[in-house]
Amino acid sequence: MRYIDKYRLRIQAHHINVRFLKDCYAGDINHPCPSPDNPMGSFEDFKKKQYRESNNYDHGWKNLLLEEQDCRCCYCMRRLNSTAGKINYEHIIPRECKGDEGLNEYSYYASHAPALHDLVEMADVFTMKKFTTQEDIEQEPKMPHITALANLAAACNGKRNSLSTYGCCCNNTRGNKRMMPVMLMPDADENVNYDANGILTITNNDGTLDAIIQELNDDTLKEVRAVWARLCQVQIDLTIVRSFSLRERIEWFKRAYHVTDFTSLPTEVRRYAGEITSNGSDFYWNAYSGGYPFSISGDIRSVPS
Structure with a gap:
């Protein structure tokens, strides 16, 4: 948030x-x-x-x-x-x-x-x-x-890992319960943080945000944020990466993870480059290449549009 x-x-x-x-x-x-x-x-x-x-x-x-x-x-x-x-x-x-x-x-x-x-x-x-x-x-x-x-x-609005909805999931977690309106609070960018493992914390949470924090710390979302934490360390124009070819994506991932052999990376990392998916499509790249505007220790703010 x-x-x-x-x-x-x-x-x-x-x-x-x-x-x-x-x-x-x-x-x-x-x-x-x-x-x-x-x-x-x-x-x-x-x-x-x-x-x-x-x-x-x-x-x-x-x-x-x-x-x-x-x-x-x-x-x-x-x-x-x-x-x-x-x-x-x-x-x-x-x-x-x-x-x-x-x-x-x-x-x-x-x-x-x-x-x-x-x-x-x-x-x-x-x-x-x-x-x-x-x-x-x-x-x-x-x-x-x-x-x-x-x-x-x-x-x-949808289901996180559905091919038809590309990972949307946030519509029903809260219901009508009271929730601190953190996204409308001017200090939100300072109070909402993600660590290098993609774990979200909200420092001024009064207890009403517990359910949504748990939802946003879903394993898939943490995994995506952790990948982006590495990718954003590379000096690159993040506004153009959605147009990257598969070769360009692979080179970007290699630089981010400091490897010369892309296949040495774990499957849970490689799939976000769109190189391996269960059906041969670019599902993970298309679903998550939009990026997450998040803060790692308060430093990273910009990701792909």
């Missing part, structure tokens, strides 16, 4: 959120449909193509989230496959939260993440507001948490 800056595109995000809410209040300014505090109906309408995808008004909120996150999962940092639809939309503050319990949850999340404090409020609180015209909504600085783009992040 790393910090997602929700302020950089906040004007575009606010425009999309307001456009959706104006449509909700268009039929009856006192009885919006769907109501902004409807956990299912509101978000399902917001996911409609006219808001989610690019159109004549804006670039759509799916592309906005992907731009905020450099097209990477908010949890494991794998590159998201936006064209294949393998994306899950994560609510940082769970959309089912409401009432006094919801306010308690909001207090927790807002105390950790400035963007949630400044740009989001609980949806049932928002619905208590009275508007004279749809244009009044434009003046609202905080959007209802069910559809507020400051409260949404894009995550993996």
Whole structure:
């Protein structure tokens, strides 16, 4: 995980959120449909193509989230496959939260993440507001948490070692449990670290991140990070490696592991170059060559796009 800056595109995000809410209040300014505090109906309408995808008004909120996150999962940092639809939309503050319990949850999340404090409020609180015209909504600085783009992040959706999903897995681990919003905390890049063996630690974890840390320390992900820790030690333009031929990949791995014979490397390393797979394809290279923006002892930040 790393910090997602929700302020950089906040004007575009606010425009999309307001456009959706104006449509909700268009039929009856006192009885919006769907109501902004409807956990299912509101978000399902917001996911409609006219808001989610690019159109004549804006670039759509799916592309906005992907731009905020450099097209990477908010949890494991794998590159998201936006064209294949393998994306899950994560609510940082769970959309089912409401009432006094919801306010308690909001207090927790807002105390950790400035963007949630400044740009989001609980949806049932928002619905208590009275508007004279749809244009009044434009003046609202905080959007209802069910559809507020400051409260949404894009995550993996699928199975880690499936040929059809290329290793996506992060959509169901958390559920609706409270989770420190580390990816929206400005000090995330200092508190989330990986060692040379690819093991993730979060230094400011208050216990609510235990489950996702365990998931992100899956053997496959640790293995991938450990390989990238070695590869990133080589002085190379990491923005071009996805176009490498098999020969170029092998030479890169040899330099990273300081060997002259590529076949001397363990199978669990060689397969990431795409040289050996069970079906003769480039599965591991295609699945993981997108790289992981991670920090090894706070030093490595850049990996392939």
